[in-house]
Amino acid sequence: MCEKEISQAVIGRLPRYFRYLGELKEQNVERISSQELSELMKVTASQIRQDFNNFGGFGQQGYGYNVNYLYQEIGKILGLGKKHHLVIIGAGNLGQALANYMNFEKRGFLVCGIFDIKKELIGKTLRGIAIRPIEELEQFIRANDVDIAVLTIPKNGAVLMAEKLVRCGIKAILNFAHVDLNVPEGVQVENVHLSDSLMKLSYNIHKYEENVERANEKGVQ
């Protein structure tokens, strides 16, 4: 692969391409032009070409892209050829929802352990995976080659838990706690801050209403 640094904005768009290509593949579509893909995904064809050029362009301009080839290549770039072992920390409703979400496995993300501090949860199973006491976490991560931890615990404990995970050699954290984690370079973090998403919606609702009001006032004048 090329050596130049690819922006996180481009990386962030790859899973969406991958999803659409997977759906096209299921529909037995063999080739697609950037124009057709653009209409389907509601982004400009030039954006698509620019994004793909970061990875050498995937060829075949004019004839369109080979859907299966493109799907495979983007999958490889996303590192989906290799299986990932996940643990979920926090077996509350959110942790349980994620443990039950089969789609992760389809993409090669295998939930192999669930951990909690609550004694009454220990030993229960979710899809055959036992909930274990948090004391076993460190040994479990090392023994099972776990590379990703999903943090679904309250924010109070999350920062210390992240530090512990880093000491255990975890490579990435999907963080649902509403706090920023402090991890060294080389440990990847994706935050899912649901309140932040709601606030963004709130902003956009009000902005839209303001714009409509303003347009109406101008119409009246």
Place this chain on the structure above:
Amino acid sequence: MCEKEISQAVIGRLPRYFRYLGELKEQNVERISSQELSELMKVTASQIRQDFNNFGGFGQQGYGYNVNYLYQEIGKILGLGKKHHLVIIGAGNLGQALANYMNFEKRGFLVCGIFDIKKELIGKTLRGIAIRPIEELEQFIRANDVDIAVLTIPKNGAVLMAEKLVRCGIKAILNFAHVDLNVPEGVQVENVHLSDSLMKLSYNIHKYEENVERANEKGVQ
């Protein structure tokens, strides 16, 4: 407020400022310079000043920002002065997790209804909120001035459900279904695609390992 269009990237950063300012307020910090805020939030001071300049800058350069004023102003910009009424559609684990998440209320997002198609769930309550049959959705939205819907149903039903919500006059959708929704202008959507976040982590894990390997090879030569 100013008339120019503010980028969604800037808007997306406002909730994080709001969170940090809230924490500073709780710690009784009265003033903070962009330099101090920059160190705390690990973004550049120039980024902070640029972001704030979109809203007139919030004044007091040199003396630093008044924490409480800045918190209130950003809250106002985010539209948090007004209460929002939410419904959750899908009372599975994820819907239940969200219904139980008290933090939404603190920010003025009130869960007032939960809906599902599964008969065995109807009538159960989550934090005092009854799970209702989906047939009552339309009337409920109109009667309770609901402006935001949280979609936690499988992707098969999500597109049609979004269309129904639009017909009921919903203003915004927080979408957890792994599919893009088709809504008219003026209806706001935020997607939370958890598989996409995992794929991004996967990419960054592999990229980092490649870089380390490459650095090692160069070191050996």
